[in-house]
Amino acid sequence: MTDSTLEPTGSDPSLHAPEASPSVGGAGSVVMRAVGHVQSPRTEPIDDDWDGITATIHLDPSQFTEDSLEGLDAFSHIEVVYVFDRVEEQAITTAARHPRGNRDWPMVGVFAQRAKGRPNRIGVSICNLIRVEGLQLTVSALDAIDGSPVLDIKPYMQEFAPRGEIRQPDWSRELMAGYWTCPEPLKDR
Amino acid sequence: MTDSTLEPTGSDPSLHAPEASPSVGGAGSVVMRAVGHVQSPRTEPIDDDWDGITATIHLDPSQFTEDSLEGLDAFSHIEVVYVFDRVEEQAITTAARHPRGNRDWPMVGVFAQRAKGRPNRIGVSICNLIRVEGLQLTVSALDAIDGSPVLDIKPYMQEFAPRGEIRQPDWSRELMAGYWTCPEPLKDR
Numbered sequence A, B: 001m002t003d004s005t006l007e008p009t010g011s012d013p014s015l016h017a018p019e020a021s022p023s024v025g026g027a028g029s030v031v032m033r034a035v036g037h038v039q040s041p042r043t044e045p046i047d048d049d050w051d052g053i054t055a056t057i058h059l060d061p062s063q064f065t066e067d068s069l070e071g072l073d074a075f076s077h078i079e080v081v082y083v084f085d086r087v088e089e090q091a092i093t094t095a096a097r098h099p100r101g102n103r104d105w106p107m108v109g110v111f112a113q114r115a116k117g118r119p120n121r122i123g124v125s126i127c128n129l130i131r132v133e134g135l136q137l138t139v140s141a142l143d144a145i146d147g148s149p150v151l152d153i154k155p156y157m158q159e160f161a162p163r164g165e166i167r168q169p170d171w172s173r174e175l176m177a178g179y180w181t182c183p184e185p186l187k188d189r
Helices: A170-176 B170-176
Strands: A029-033 A036-039 A054-059 A077-083 A122-133 A136-140 A149-155 B029-033 B036-039 B054-059 B077-083 B122-133 B136-140 B149-155
Touching: A054 A149, A077 A136, A077 B122, A122 B077, A122 B149, A149 B122, B054 B149, B077 B136
Parallel strands: none
Antiparallel strands: A029 B029, A036 A054, A036 A149, A054 A136, A077 A122, A077 A149, A122 A136, B036 B054, B036 B149, B054 B136, B077 B122, B077 B149, B122 B136
């Protein structure tokens, strides 16, 4: 499952924008075109333990040359904007709910959590850039599964880090405890 | 100029997806629907001095209720995904160029800089959340101009900060020097 998600999957012809250059359409709609896709050993959506994953981002050779990546290797980290394209429309919840269904945590709205079942299904993640070769970027700990369409790649600059004191609720720290490095009980499964 | 950018601006009917729920269309195209828009005192794209700007994000009441923002006020910072919708297609460069046209800096590809003239025109920014009232979020130092369509809002969690040593080229630090707080010479203009 690599290129398959970049093939047509919609059935409504109105969704098939011919050239799909970025455009603001009707009723606040925006048409975007994937700039590439993720190739990852992780093929199923699993919530935790992303640290061990090394993935590759393949830029679309019909749109880009190596020129578009010139100078990127001077950065240690990149920010990847991608689509949770395996999320079905009916799995998109906007109403408040317990994150991961855990009743020990409060009910929060979709914009107060980072769950993948969200409007527009956009994922944004900062990962380590290991290597740039041609139109391929090798990255570690990118939390996107195999085949995910990539919408943008930005270099990470420290100046874009949040400024001032950071405050976040306890539930979010508990949820994130195993996100990168898996806690032992899950590793034993 | 507030709601105007959410009105139809395209002329190609194929871009006017009827309901524009998130869908992967043909040839790797993805149709998104703005979840809201930015209201900002800054109406022109200016590169620097964003710290003094207080803006409001208005969620679309036809899609959301206050429930979608439940619990967000427990976070000090949010990540906003928006569209540089005032960028014309011909201003989108993928080839390497000097950031901001400054010849003292190296030629870098579009994915090695964060310029707004980029494929899919997506901006991602972390800003301070000051207040949530109904469907309005008041934020400070959001680097999106008035009317920008918003695609997603995510709570900022420290665990999503880059891990390991951060490396970035000197030109990026020089470019960012006046991004938040303006250097005196520009302030005097």
